[in-house]
Amino acid sequence: MSARPPRILAIAGSDSSGGAGIQADIKTITMLGGYAMTAITAITAQNTRGVRAVEALSPDLIAAQMDACMEDIGVDAVKIGMLGSADIAEVVADRLEDLPCPIVFDPVMIATSGSVLADAATIEVFEWLMDLATLTTPNVPELEALGGAGKMAERSIAYLAKGGDADGPMVEDRLVRPSREDRVWSEARIVTKHTHGTGCTLSSAIATHLARGLTLEDAVAKSRQFVRAALMSAPGLGFGNGPLGHQAVR
Template structure:
């Protein structure tokens, strides 16, 4: 039996199950990985917005991560919502000594429009971006980070996701220092059920990297998985509904 890749997720909890830790666990499990978690914040959240947030202490977040790393071990790390600059810096200190690929999803704004990171937290993201194997900003997050040219100048490897950009096609563009950009494009899926797409994408990429496939292959597989999950959305909620992670198994397999 093949040993599943061990993926440590460091992110916030979404009480409605559509994004955050819950979407990460579903994604990693569906792709054959073993999910572990270090929860950074508890949110009261649903498809219409974020109603309340309570951020945990940096010491507790690091303790959760260290418990997983020291016993189970880790093949990849996915970082999502952080909640505070102190957590960002504490995790950067921790991950400097972790020999595993890191996928950093710089969560700042939920699909509903709710702000999940303040200015100081965004400033602290820079350490994590330089530690990460890949950073995955969406269209508005990339703007808040100073734009593509700014990240290119800083030597950050990042995937500029196009789901929130205007246009008939969704284009994701990979930028790596010393390499020509690589772009993937597909027709836009017309749906309001997009809650958790960023979390799902980053966790899928991390699972691929943890299993030993290349960055390009991990991105391609993650894109396919997200599109399948969008098409399988169950239709829940009055706002931006969740994806259909579980239903993907009916018409898709991780090749």
């Protein structure tokens, strides 16, 4: 019998076009040798050009999905993405309150296409999730919406400030941890419009590597390289912000 793969529970919305959300999570976890489970929070009708419709599932159904996975298969790490409402965010946080495994929280607020995916009430509950998370992974506008670096420092949490949305030829990602020196990665920007699902992919990869027992710094480093390889392997699908090439990464 082969060694048991790390069991990753992805809690996020479904992307009908397959580039982001639960679909990107499953592809990433699978390509990195993990076993992917899901608790779907919302169904979206979207493609590379934008989100056309969103329908959140009931908090009870989302809790039931989580319970079904945790009680039977078990969980070695959790990735949280799009939540859809404050009630959903609260039930997810409640279910994860005492779960003894790494939790990676991607505070999804705006899709790559610019569509808003979290309202003000939902963002307020993010503070509870950030307190529970091993790592929170905001991009530039998400970090600003969460109060900026100063506010995050007051919370004494670990977070990865992603720089892909900033301007310039270099992309800088900064890992900030309480009472630790920041770890900064700076690499040349990969110039492409096919960036749909980069945040989902990165957070799922980090969760998978943490489940394998890697340190936070090593998990982030390996996950960044996975995302960069997937960007380089993008299949060029769609007329807007196309998906990454998860399946081409080896």
